[in-house]
Amino acid sequence: MSTKHIKRVGLIGLGAIGKRVLGALQREHLPQAAYAAIDPSAASTGFASEHGIALFSDVQGLLDWKPDLVIECAGHGAVVQVVPPLLQAGVDVVIASIGALADKALAKDLETAAEAGGARLILVSGAIGGLDAMRSARAAGLDEVLYTGRKPPQAWAGTPAETEFDLAGITVPTTIFRGTAAEASLKFPKNANVTAAVALSGVGFEATRVELVADPTVAKNIHEVKVKGAFGELGIWLANNPLPDNVKTSWLAALSIEEAVSKQVLTTVF
Ligand SMILES: NC(=O)c1ccc[n+]([C@@H]2O[C@H](COP(=O)([O-])OP(=O)(O)OC[C@H]3O[C@@H](n4cnc5c(N)ncnc54)[C@H](O)[C@@H]3O)[C@@H](O)[C@H]2O)c1
Incomplete structure (x- = not known):
């Protein structure tokens, strides 16, 4: 090659x-x-x-x-x-x-x-993946894109959820935000890279729906994307491990950059 x-x-x-x-x-x-x-x-x-x-x-x-x-x-x-x-x-x-x-x-x-x-x-797709399928499918028309971000309650500390909810007291999965990707990007900038990757691969910031959940039943950051359109239906589910050097960053984010760069040097790209 x-x-x-x-x-x-x-x-x-x-x-x-x-x-x-x-x-x-x-x-x-x-x-x-x-x-x-x-x-x-x-x-x-x-x-x-x-x-x-x-x-x-x-x-x-x-x-x-x-x-x-x-x-x-x-x-x-x-x-x-x-x-x-x-x-x-x-x-x-x-x-x-x-x-x-x-x-x-x-x-x-x-x-x-x-x-x-x-x-x-x-x-780069960063901490989320599987978006190539959504990018292909959108040519035939997408009816609905819903991104759900699920983290343990304390992982939402330092976000607007902290003032609106008693994070330490949450015992069942609780939706802390429901809105568009545009609103989510502004209110939850730490989630903005994943939200943007979903929005830019599908129906844009205004039409992409976002739900953020404080979920005491999970230990990792979970990303879910549900897509419906003329092509059929697509579901993406990811549970990311952190980078050993920065627990706030998903390992997959670094791997996706490595892959993007390796694509630039290959003449055959999948
Ligand atoms: N696409 C994704 O899913 C995804 C996931 C995680 C992180 N990210 C992005 O990647 C960035 C880096 O993540 P990280 O875990 O390596 O963070 P990090 O905090 O470990 O490292 C960031 C580094 O950038 C340097 N820096 C900050 N502003 C700079 C500037 N203007 N010019 C040059 N250097 C500057 C800092 O000094 C620091 O060393 C994050 O800020 C985030 O925006 C994207």
Whole structure:
């Protein structure tokens, strides 16, 4: 199997996902490539020099290094600040923080920048999966898309659910939010990446229904998607394990970036 030439890879964010993805790319997918990163918190750790990575403090430094591909795994702020100039300069960018696209003005800016630069914005499915079937099915028309996110009650601490419900006292599965994907993205930003992946693969932010459940019977983050349309019906169910380095991040999110990057270097893609 031949490969395209990706010789220089940039990472925005060297946290749990960034480190995991970097390790997999250096070991398996792109062992010959050079690597660079932007992450203000990495400067003092020595991680970059230990792994032979050039570290830049701003996007201009990374642009001058001339990356062939950049991977964002930093957060929504980085999508706003760092990704548009990269796209405008013609650099393909893989983004993990796709919840940022719930902001219509930002989504438009990214599209305009990608068109101007002739670059591609590559969205990953992240902590959810099976969405290829929904993307195929929507050409024939989708009638209904419902995403349900289920977590143990205490996992909703720090969200609006904390003020509306006595999380510690919940003993049966309790719906803490019911609304559109657009509303869910704003109210529950920690869930926004999965919500966005579902919305963007199906009927959009306004028509996708979301239910969030504080469920004392589960120990992991459970994602469910139910889809109905002319094609028939589809059900997705996922129970994600966390990344060992960050219990708040699903392991599958890092794996989906690795897969997205490996697709860029393969000539045969499934
Ligand atoms: N698509 C999904 O399903 C999914 C799942 C989990 C996480 N994510 C996204 O991936 C991001 C990273 O996840 P993680 O677990 O690695 O988080 P993390 O907190 O372990 O690491 C994030 C790193 O990014 C750095 N950073 C923050 N803002 C930056 C900026 N503007 N420029 C450069 N570096 C910056 C931080 O210093 C930190 O080292 C999350 O913020 C989230 O948006 C997506």
